[in-house]
Amino acid sequence: MERTVIRPFEHTDLPGAAAALTDVHATDGYPVEGVARPAEWLRSDDVLASWVAEAEGEIVGHVAVMRPNGEAAVSLWAEQSGVDERHIGVLARLFVVRRARNQAVGERLVRTAMAYGLRHNRRLVLDVMVKDTAAIRLYDRLGWLRAGLAAHRYGAGQQIEAICYVAPGAHPAMPSATQ
Template sequence: MEPVVVRPFQPTDLPGATKALVEVHKTDGYPVEGVDDPQAWLRSEQVVAAWVAEADGVIVGHVAIMRPDGEDAASLWVRQSGEDEAHIAVLARLFVVQAVRRRATGRHLMAAAMGHALANNLRLVLDVMAKDVAAIRLYERLGWRKIGETTHHFGTSQSIPAVCYIAPKA
């Protein structure tokens, strides 16, 4: 088994990333939206940068940094810190297929995104559904700090509790 490699997302990665996203949705119920048109969800105009994880020539994970677009975590951090939203970005679209989760794939994807944010003077925030306890454990192990709670609204009048986090400064 080859090591998992994390690299910048390329347009040719879209079919593989889409397949991985659909697989993660089937096993974990994540994401709660975007599965109807996963390619559009992955390539949103709000994406600033994205990375994929690849193992044995197959895309097995993904993460993106996005411009804030009304996310509760971004507005909450602006209110708490007084920081300018221009220096805030949202970590999003993080998923890893079940088969490679014990290989630090999520940690490597997070390191790529966090390194990019640091190099570009961006403070990362995110919101995570409270049900996604494995993701919450990963964020907290990496030094992310809880800044509040919210409700994630999706679909037709659906909602789920969520938690907002801020990345460590360095």
């Protein structure tokens, strides 16, 4: 695969990002929500910033930083740290199509989101379903700290166990996570 570029999401990326999302769901069963309406899921009003990975003119990955909206990881971190939710962002909507994997595309997308969080004084949190072992390895390798377990709720009353993570590297005013 040709060189992959990470860049800010543009409105014209929506069809390609939606196609990549659908592709990842078909191969991995991820995400568990949003696939029926990918455009709405990718461009939710809660998106603070998002980026795509592009290779050979095609969208092969995506990540977003979201405003908190009742996520268990947000509540857990706010309770543990005392940080106001206005200083928390949710890393979400991370996906990379199979043919672009093992090229550090996911890592580059996550690092881009982490840099945004630091620049905007938002400590990033996320939850990852325990079934998504590759994502768990990525967050562990990048130094994300496990903050606890929660139920990831989706669909019509469905849930699955998830690990809540907090991004490494805090501003002085932001407490560190406990392990």
